[in-house]
Amino acid sequence: MLRYTLEKLKNLDRLLICEKEVNPEYELGAVLKYFRNKRPILFNKVKGSRIRVAGGLYGDRDLVYKLLNVTRDNRLFRFMEAIANPKPYKIVSSGPVKENVVTRNIDLPNMFPIPKFQERDSKPFITAGMLVIKDPDTGNFFTSIRRFQVNGGNKLSILIASPKLTNLLLEYEKQKKSLEVAIVLGYDACFLLASQVSSATYGIDKYEIDSALRGEPLELVKCETVDLLVPAYAEIVLEGRVIPGEREVEGPFGELMGYYSNPAPQPIIEITAVLHRNDPIFQVSFPCREEHVTNGLIREVELYNSLRNQVDVVDVNVTEGGGYRFNAFVAINKKNEGDGKAAILAALGSNKDLKQVVVVDSDVDIYDVQDIEWAITTRSQASEDFIIIPKSLGSSLDPSHDLRGVTDKVGIDATKPLRDEKKRFERAIIPGYEKIDIRKYFPNIEI
């Protein structure tokens, strides 16, 4: 889990350790943001607390590949394999997360250095908390990151943007039952990636997906006050219940795309126990685009699957600038004249959040925005190749559309025509360029 990840990051020479004291209000977030939330940082001294904080852990795509032991080329297939072949987890009698069990006088703001990130955020927020619930019908475990507003004492507000979970909560409220939850902090990239698999699409136990991804059973312990299982090697676990029928105003909060949410009443969680390791590390993720990369990696699996039913898709990139949900670049091997447009249809139909897609040939690097610009400006004509679908369903996190969540979608076919007799689209190349070793010419150059 997290400790092992920190070791791995140290060995990769990627972990920054901050020995200067930081204020959890704004300062900690400012340091993370300086590195665009892509540099893992361990803050050893946080004002007002003896507890260390780790952040920026899973915001860099290439580093996340390394932590998951995948490569850009094999990632889609490795993820698909784990989703298609979930493996059993293992229940163990105890684990480090149970080194300390607190069930009385729980005062979260006093126990942990919970940051306030942005100017107009209503309160401190737990932003990396992994919510664990058990499906009452199937017994499957669902994990998902949700944001938790710290209201004081042992009370949190929870924002849930998932129809499945919202419906479950409403059903429990109708029966005046309280839903048992656990919130896990201090996990690794594998646990995070498994959580991002959509429960609405797949309905699989996410602990089992995690076990398949990590190649060994995820070790879990029983909670103390709720009937749930949590990772034995997590840093901190908050156990609790959603109180039926109660609401408290949540927000404003600077969200994924950097805009503030409107305050609105949201359900309350009452924490009944806190489990933590000795000298626990409090995990944060800055509420921003970068740290949603794992969410994007799962969206890429869905996008790729949707495309491969129709075209010869090479690779897909759900990009950071679009919050890992609104924008995608797709590379295809064009075999028929209509492939570019078919790819647009398949892509925009794959997920309601996707708002913009650019389809290119496989000689274009979909991880290089300059190359995409080059393809759009030299291989497309707006009147023929920009396909606009007005007023389709969109994401609530996009402030540019109207209040009903209705948004325009656009697909850009930037593929060249199949027939190119005059060689207008032949890319100029320098023979030998790919193999050049620049250090031969400039021995001291830093690359």
Ligand SMILES: Cc1cc2nc3c(=O)[nH]c(=O)nc-3n(C[C@H](O)[C@H](O)[C@H](O)COP(=O)(O)O)c2cc1C
């Ligand atoms: C860093 C990070 C933060 C996230 N924060 C939230 C959040 O505050 N609220 C939310 O509903 N989803 C959030 N998500 C997305 C959900 O965790 C994701 O949609 C979910 O795990 C998918 O599972 P589901 O289909 O069961 O909802 C976040 C994802 C990441 C990677």
